[in-house]
Amino acid sequence: MFRKTSGNFFKDVYEVVALIPRGRVTTYGAIAQYLGSKQSARMVGWALHQEGCKAYYPAHRVVNKQGLLTGKHFFAETQSMESLLALEGVLVQNDQLQNFENLFWDPCQELNYWPLD
DNA sequence: GACATGACGGCAG
DNA sequence: CCTGCCGCCATGT
Numbered sequence: 001m002f003r004k005t006s007g008n009f010f011k012d013v014y015e016v017v018a019l020i021p022r023g024r025v026t027t028y029g030a031i032a033q034y035l036g037s038k039q040s041a042r043m044v045g046w047a048l049h050q051e052g053c054k055a056y057y058p059a060h061r062v063v064n065k066q067g068l069l070t071g072k073h074f075f076a077e078t079q080s081m082e083s084l085l086a087l088e089g090v091l092v093q094n095d096q097l098q099n100f101e102n103l104f105w106d107p108c109q110e111l112n113y114w115p116l117d
Numbered sequence: 118g119a120c121a122t123g124a125c126g127g128c129a130g
Numbered sequence: 131c132c133t134g135c136c137g138c139c140a141t142g143t
Contacts, residue, residue, distance in 0.1 A: 009139070028125050032138085038126085040138040045124035047140085064125060071124035 009035065013047040016107050020061045023088040024105035025097060027065050034107040049074065060084040067100030 012035050020026055028041040037043070048059045048071065060081035064070050072081040072095060082092040091098035 029127090032125080037138065039136095040140095041125040042123060042137085043125090043139045046122095048124060050141085059124085062124080065127095069124090074124065 009040075009043055010047045010050060013044050014051065014057060017048070017059060017062055018057050019107065019111070020058055020105055021110075022058075023090060023103070025061045025063055025067070025085070025090065025100070025103050026105045026107060027063060027067075029065050030104075030106050030108065031062065034111070045071065058084075061088075061105075063097060063100075067097035067104075069095040069097070 013031055016026075016031050016034055028044040029038060031044045032038050032041040035044075044062070048062060051057070051059075059071065060069075060075065060079075062071070063081075069081045069092065075081050075084075082095075085092050085097070090103055097103065
């Protein structure tokens with residue numbers, strides 16, 4: 001289940017993102033850590049770029065460690081991250097998540113799995 | 118097959 | 131406090 005990166009990195013990212021509860025958000029680093037490679041946060045963002053812009057899954061719930069919407073630029077204006085998040089009750093101001101630490105959803109914690117690290 | 122790049126993050130200077 | 135570099139993995143040229 002917790003298979004490491006074996007070409008399924010995208011799949012794993014997709015899987016984790018899909019598990020993000022509505023109205024909550026997570027970070028690239030958190031997902032990367034959950035996948036066992038906390039240092040490959042870049043890959044997470046890259047993975048989202050592959051399928052994220054298609055709006056097939058809530059990529060808008062994934063932000064950077066600062067709670068900043070770094071990827072909003074890749075969303076269509078009609079479905080901007082801010083709007084989508086706002087619909088879920090998540091307040092965003094100037095690309096910055098409000099009350100971010102309270103909305104933060106850590107897969108390692110919520111999924112009851114802690115990497116051996 | 119090699120080099121450059123990307124929605125990041127942590128640490129060093 | 132701010133700037134810069136390295137690491138990580140997969141994709142594109």
